[in-house]
Amino acid sequence: xxxxxxxxxxxxxxxxxxxIGLNRQKSVTYGNRGMTLEEDINISNQYYLTNDIAVxxxxxxxxxxxxxxxxxxxxxxxTEAYFKKASTTDYNGLYKGKYIDxxxxxxxxxxxxxxxxxHGHQVAHMKNVQKHSGICxxxxxxxxxxxxxxxDAGILVEYWDLQHQGGRKSIxxxxxxxxxxxxxxxxxxxxxxxxxxxxxxx
Amino acid sequence: xxxxxxxxxxxxxxxxxxxIGLNRQKSVTYGNRGMTLEEDINISNQYYLTNDIAVxxxxxxxxxxxxxxxxxxxxxxxTEAYFKKASTTDYNGLYKGKYIDxxxxxxxxxxxxxxxxxHGHQVAHMKNVQKHSGICxxxxxxxxxxxxxxxDAGILVEYWDLQHQGGRKSIxxxxxxxxxxxxxxxxxxxxxxxxxxxxxxx
Numbered sequence: 001x002x003x004x005x006x007x008x009x010x011x012x013x014x015x016x017x018x019x020i021g022l023n024r025q026k027s028v029t030y031g032n033r034g035m036t037l038e039e040d041i042n043i044s045n046q047y048y049l050t051n052d053i054a055v056x057x058x059x060x061x062x063x064x065x066x067x068x069x070x071x072x073x074x075x076x077x078x079t080e081a082y083f084k085k086a087s088t089t090d091y092n093g094l095y096k097g098k099y100i101d102x103x104x105x106x107x108x109x110x111x112x113x114x115x116x117x118x119h120g121h122q123v124a125h126m127k128n129v130q131k132h133s134g135i136c137x138x139x140x141x142x143x144x145x146x147x148x149x150x151x152d153a154g155i156l157v158e159y160w161d162l163q164h165q166g167g168r169k170s171i172x173x174x175x176x177x178x179x180x181x182x183x184x185x186x187x188x189x190x191x192x193x194x195x196x197x198x199x200x201x202x
Numbered sequence: 203x204x205x206x207x208x209x210x211x212x213x214x215x216x217x218x219x220x221x222i223g224l225n226r227q228k229s230v231t232y233g234n235r236g237m238t239l240e241e242d243i244n245i246s247n248q249y250y251l252t253n254d255i256a257v258x259x260x261x262x263x264x265x266x267x268x269x270x271x272x273x274x275x276x277x278x279x280x281t282e283a284y285f286k287k288a289s290t291t292d293y294n295g296l297y298k299g300k301y302i303d304x305x306x307x308x309x310x311x312x313x314x315x316x317x318x319x320x321h322g323h324q325v326a327h328m329k330n331v332q333k334h335s336g337i338c339x340x341x342x343x344x345x346x347x348x349x350x351x352x353x354d355a356g357i358l359v360e361y362w363d364l365q366h367q368g369g370r371k372s373i374x375x376x377x378x379x380x381x382x383x384x385x386x387x388x389x390x391x392x393x394x395x396x397x398x399x400x401x402x403x404x
Binding site for chain 1: 251254256257259261262263264265267277278279280281282283284285286289290294295296297298299300301303327330331333334335336
């Protein structure tokens with residue numbers, strides 16, 4: 001089972017432990033995603049749900065539970081557990097009768113999205129979703145300038161496979177701009193990625 | 203945020219703490235599901251996936267993380283966390299281009315499925331899935347005789363809503379037999395619920 005190492009997540013290194021519990025979102029940022037992007041997507045999904053537009057949810061963070069205590073008359077307390085790598089993507093659901101599946105990534109790199117933001121089994125999952133006629137994509141945010149794009153999973157798969165044949169280890173932002181679709185961020189919903197889906201897939 | 207209490211789960215009360223870590227499945231049985239049914243479904247889903255039949259996964263158990271330690275040169279260790287009630291169903295995915303969503307429940311009751319096996323937000327989620335043209339159902343196992351049925355979520359919703367108008371607090375097994383669909387358990391896959399889907403929904 002894959003354990004999760006925080007070392008690769010500089011934006012969290014300095015975070016005080018007690019900070020983690022303050023907010024449910026925080027506990028999930030270990031998944032190597034940008035807080036803001038994830039929060040905005042969750043709020044957008046809530047908007048879609050309450051307005052009967054789509055049913056899309058974020059999956060819980062996968063955790064390997066090792067030990068649990070049962071204090072009398074209070075909640076079962078997990079006293080030892082570890083983060084696991086996700087075997088699928090973070091978000092999936094239903095829109096206009098279609099299966100929707102995507103991963104959201106925020107990067108501080110100005111000019112590219114490093115492929116190390118993804119795991120092999122996530123990419124394999126995306127391949128499977130597309131093979132079975134699901135709509136699969138990634139939402140990328142370049143935090144340097146705040147640009148957000150929807151990129152078809154097929155393009156990620158393309159770069160992922162090429163890197164093992166000596167290809168580059170990241171997707172150039174220019175490529176994301178050229179082959180992806182800009183998602184304007186607004187107020188309600190904050191990140192209207194379904195609008196882009198309408199233009200691109202439906 | 204809803205904490206999870208083991209008290210309501212008699213079949214787990216006596217389980218020794220150290221037993222929990224031995225097997226990933228065990229950690230999920232806190233979700234008030236029968237081990238065997240869940241294991242069989244997970245193995246069936248693995249069969250569907252490896253044989254390119256469908257892409258259906260169980261969602262991770264939702265956990266509220268309160269405290270995490272970072273030992274040097276080793277995995278981040280969650281030292282305090284609590285189980286949360288799921289806000290959606292346990293399983294969803296993609297089959298023949300359709301969005302599939304279901305919950306699996308095993309009951310020791312011989313003649314009915316108590317509605318307390320479900321949470322209000324799970325039922326609300328099922329309503330949403332059906333409203334948005336997804337395929338939504340429950341898989342019920344009566345552990346007394348091992349009978350397994352697929353029951354459309356609409357029937358659960360019907361009983362769920364009636365209980366708040368003085369209706370009964372469980373679905374009679376006779377009703378599950380009459381309006382549901384028996385799922386034969388075999389070897390590969392152990393629980394071929396997709397075969398039933400073909401007959402009923404597709």
